[in-house]
Amino acid sequence: MDLTFTPQEEKFRSELRGWLDANIPETWKDLRFWRGISDDEGFELRRDWERRKYEAGFAGIAWPTEYGGRGGTPGMKAIYDEEMALARAPQSANGLGLTFLAPTVMAIGTDQQKRDIIGPMLRNDVIWCQGFSEPGAGSDLAALRTSGVLDGDEYVVNGQKIWTTNAMHGDKLFTLVRTEPGSQAHRGISMLLIDMHQPGVETRPLRQISGASEFGEVFFTDARVKASDCLGGIGNGWKTAMLLLSFERGASGISQYTNYRRGYDEIAAAARKLGRDTDPTLRRELASRLVELECLRYHAMHVLTQVEQGRDLGSESSITKLQWSEAYQKLFETFDHLLGLDGVVAAPVDGLDLASLQFEAFWTRSVTIWGGSSQVQRNIVAERVLGLPR
Amino acid sequence: MYFALTDEQRALAETVRDYLADRFDLTAVRAVFEDAAGDGHPAELWKAFGEQGWLAALVPEDNDGLGLGLVDAQVLARAFGAGAVPGPWLPTVLAGEAVRLAGSAAQRAAVLGPLAAGELVATVALRAPGGAFDASGVGVTAGADARLTGTASPVEYPAAARVVVVAATEPDGGVGLYLVEPTGPGVTVTAHESYDGTTRLGALTLAGAAAERLPGSSAAVLADLNRRGAVLAAADLVGIARSTLTRTVEYDKTRVQFGRAVGSFQAIKHALADLHVAVLMAEHAALYAAHAVDLALPDAELAVAVAKAKAGDAAERATGAMIQYHGGIGYTWEHEAHFFYKRAKRLLGSFGDVGQHLDRIAAPGAVLATAAVRQAQRAQRVQTSRGGTRLSAPP
Structure with a gap:
């Protein structure tokens, strides 16, 4: 067991953190800012910001330098994911391209496609x-x-x-x-x-x-x-699609953990402010949500280890998806239990503005559907991991 | 980043598995399980424990041990849980930990060498019946003359043990750990009938019994000992959970009903898939907790509570599923499902049950930590670069 990162990786962390500190306006860290501007405005802000991030050398962290990447280690990619979440950096404007399409093009694209697709994607010229x-x-x-x-x-x-x-x-x-x-x-x-x-x-x-x-x-x-x-x-589209979807295994567990842990902390803080932190049932419910989130953090370390060891992750991504999506959704069910009837009122509760969390609670209903529903993931785990018959 | 067992640790697990398959399979477990009047402590098995070094893992090299850590010990505990192995391994190892952590040089020399070699069976008596696994649950008091009075129960293997580590409340209100010989005057051992035949349980009643204090002991050492016990119990539960899940999956691949393997039905597939995820998370949690205690990481306390709660929950679900997804045969005495089910039931309550550990996680300053505390934790985490987050508020 060694849960440390290398000095080189930690140096990368402090460089990235310094850049993020200087380049994310305080106002952006409040979700209300993003909800107060139009969809188009928000997208353009994110697009420009991400372009600047690329120009500063913080894009394509673990990609080969020949593709405009940084040529970093899997550990640096994990650090990048964590720091982006800690800094409340805007969501990527080009996430699906960067996560899925780019590595597929690198693997099986023609030379022309590699030239035409990857650079403009990194610069956010093409979404x-x-x-x-x-x-x-x-x-x-x-x-x-x-x-x-x-x-x-x-x-x-x-x-x-x-x-x-x-x-x-x-x-x-x-x-x-x-x-x-x-x-x-x-x-x-x-x-x-x-x-x-x-x-x-x-x-x-x-x-x-x-x-x-x-x-x-x-x-x-x-x-x-x-x-x-x-x-x-x-x-060959089906084969290409399966290859493309396999790149989800880069394991985003650590950024999920960091984001949901913040949600957890905000919900716990709300429980205190509303005087519900003494309710023994709610306390245990909250604690069991934290158990699942901590397990997600350990799982992210496990996956990163497998990647660093060059092991085939097989159907690991289905396990990761089930763990984070179910834990995230249940966390917000607890948030609903905390608010009760007040949860359906958009106005502040006891002077506490919970609109962002209320909004997020709706979003959590989608995460067990997209990217392969929980039911599909359970079939994959049962058949490909446990070997149960079709 | 290396969050996994080393090759040596994997080999250790394999050695135990191979030994149990060859020499102590479930038929041998059954013999012990059904012999309720027996001592539950097969001599051949214990001899092997000593010879293989499985009792020496946590004993320092200076005391003729292997000087390994809790990560290695949890590898062993997991393998023993997977095989529903009887015998006083866990209480002996934990008694050794008490002596290692709080004993004098002479006590360490007297206890740890023989213990590592398998020549000394020991146990721990840390709580009163119904008590919590902390200082508040201690049911024995120490007089000014270091004589002990009170009851501890249930105690594992009190009849087989030649020395017992007893937690006692002291005249100044603190807690001390004491070595007691169970055959001495003023000590009564009463055997309990137990549903779990993979161990032997009893009560230890002390009436002014002579005892030898471990000079370094304190409430903090008791807490540490309970943490280590919780990690090893969690690992045993994780072994039970994995073993029962694997057995159930294998059975449901071949059991045919309605003309198909029952494991092809989605109602069963999805339940087993969810269990696999839960058991995997419990495996991670036990491994992390052991490492966190070994290195005294800032979040060790949280990690132990997470591991014990998660492992208990996974084992409870997996052993219940083993009965359910074997159908009627799983409910029979002849089937081995109940060995695991009953062992899990015992370990669920040992060193704090799920609810108790959830309460610990939710304790003030823990889950409900303020933003300022979280900020400090973050700073500390960067400093240590361990990837852990501190949960309990700074004292």
Whole structure:
């Protein structure tokens, strides 16, 4: 056991922390600031901030330098994740591209794609969206029906995608499209890289139970994409998608822990202010939420160790997802138990403004659905980890 | 960052597993379990414990031990839990810890060498019936002449032990730890009938019994001893949880109902998947807690409470699931499910149950720490670079 980071990694931490201290305005650390400005304004602020972060050398932490990354260790990436959460840095404007698309392009993209995609993504010149889910293809992704028909050297795309993060701000979309007419299930699918700024692509925001619109819908009506703008080869889309999703294993456990731990501390502080901290039932409930969060922290160290040892993580990401999403959702159920009836009133409770936590409580209902629902994750753990029959 | 067992620690776990598979499998456990009148302390098994060094792990090299840490000891405890192994390993090791932490040089020499070699069975008597595992739960008092009076129960293997470490409240209100010979005058050992046949329990009643004080002992040492006991009990529970889950998964792969393996039904799959996650987290928590105590990390107290609460919960669920997902056969006496179920029930209550540890986590200055305390913790964490966060408020 050695839970320390190397001196080089700690030096990186203090450099990053210094930069974050100087470059995140105090006002940004209050969620109310972000909720007080328009969606477009907020996105542009985040986009510019992230560009400056890249210019300061704090992007692509563990990526090879040839791709504009920092060439850092997995430990530095974990430190980066933790420090970003501690500093309440704005959420990445290009998260899906950076987490999923970039490593996939590095692994299987053509030289041209590597040049064209990665640099502009890091500079936030191009914002990437993911086009996977459809109204009839959620957990059963292979049921997707969006079609691409070859016309000369272009595909003509028709169909609809849904739950698209940043749909209203995206520039391009890595999209699963059925390019072989009449094909079934996992066959005949390609991953096409579609320009969203064209007449055949229309986007609409989706209003969520929180009232916010992180997600949107994308409609394709004879949208066009060059056949060469395909990642991983025509007909190999399913394989490409599985490779892409495997990069989630980079294990974000430590940033989840840091964020939820802050939520926990705020909820505990609210319990004190409201005089509920003496309620023995609530105390035990809160304590059991902390147990799950601490376990998440240990699990993040476990995953980082596996990554550093070069071990195959297998289906570890399903375990990580179940632990953080369920712990996070239950934490906010406890928050609801704390407030009771006052929880449905948007006004301050006993002079305590809890609007941000109330808003977050709604968000936690989504985390056990997106990115593979808890039910899908349990199937994966049961079949691939425990070896139970299908 | 290295949060995992070393190759040596993994090999140690494998040695225990191999030994148990060859020499002390569940058939042997059953013989002990069903012989309620027996001493529950198979001589061959204990001899092997001594020869293999499994009693020497925490004994310093100066006292002919291996000088290892709680991380290594929890590897052993986990393996013993997985095999539902009977015998006074845990109470003997913990008595050794008391002597190591608070004994004089002479006491250490007298106790630790024989203990490490398997020549001395010992146990601990730290609480009154119904008492908490802390200074408030101590039911024995020490007179000015160091004679002890009162009752401690349940005590593991009081009849097999040649020396007992007894916690006693002292005339000044503090707590001391004392060495007592259970065969001496003024000492009565009463055997309890117990549902858990993988141990033997009894009460220790003292009426002005002669005792030898451990000079370094205090309420803080008692707390430390209870923490170490909680870590080892958590590890045993983690071993039980993993073993019962694995056995259940294997059974449900082959048990056919409605023309299919029952393990192919989602109702069972999802329950077992959730259990796997819970058991994995409990494994992490026991490992982290052992490390945190070994290095006296700032969050050691929190880590122990997290580990004991999580391991207790995981084992309770996993042993219950073993019965449920074996169906009727799991509810029979002939099946081994109840060895694990009953052992888990005992260990759940040992060194603080789930509720007690949750209360510790929620204690003022702990979970409800103010932002200022959290800030200080953060600063400290950066300083130590251990990745731990301090939870209890500074004194």
